[in-house]
Amino acid sequence: MKEILWHGxxxxxxxxxSILLGTAYINESPxxxxxxxxxxxxxxxxxxVRAFNRIDSERVGDRSEIKKADYLLYLDDSLLGENPLSELRAHGVAIIxxxxPVEIRDERVVTFDASGLAAEILGRPIANTGILGFWAGFSGEISLDSLVTAVRTGLNPKLQEGNIRVIQEAFIRGKSYVREK
Structure with missing residues (x-):
């Protein structure tokens, strides 16, 4: 089971x-x-606010809070707190x-300016679809097509085109992201 924890x-x-991500996984494969x-x-x-995704090849029924996630996705760096990686598994990745720069020196931390990208494209610094697109490109877990389909079925039609553009650009940046050594 893959577990993803969103902080916003x-x-x-x-x-x-998190709803769009769950929908995208279902779009990816039955x-x-x-x-x-x-x-x-x-x-x-x-x-x-915290939001959670559980993804598995079997039906998922556990709605308890995730204690240790494969991915931590921070929409707001002011939420990092004293021990921001305490909910991350040893092999996991946190995208902030x-x-x-952030003060966390850990190879599992990746940063991306999703708010800046959204402000540029949407005129508002709403980071959710930027982090979603970046995560998908970075992780390689799901395709861009599955994300776009999720947006087309899950967002208000007035919000779709701009958010699809944010996801597309963030996805490209995630795929090409190179961690600093």
Whole structure:
């Protein structure tokens, strides 16, 4: 089972991105079963939000919070806290939305300015689809076509084209990402 943990703030679209990711896995192959579910603290814009994906070749029913993930996806670098990799498996990767360097010195950390890309394309710094596209390109887990299909079936038609452009560009950047040595 693959487990993915999203960290964001209310209004940043972490839960929406987790739904799109689950849908994209199902689009990728009928062999996949996907579950996306949120964990909200105070339900207000800006409050910390966690969203989860479980992906498996068998039906997924466990809706408990993920303790150790294969991927941590941070939509907001202000959520890193004191031990931001404590929920990451030893072989996992954390992708952090930031426009600058982070203080974490760990080979499992990858940074990408998803907010900057979204601001450039959408006119708003909403990082969810940028991180989603970057993750897909970086990880090679799912195809760009599966993501685009998920957006076409899962987002309001008014939001589709811009978010597809964000995903496409982020996917390309994820595929070509080279970690610094």
């Amino acid at each position: 703030r209310g209004g940043q679209g972490a839960f929406t991105a 062999e996949y079963h996907a579950l996306a579910f949120p964990s909200f603290g105070p339900e207000r814009r800006g409050a910390p 939305n930031t426009d600058g």
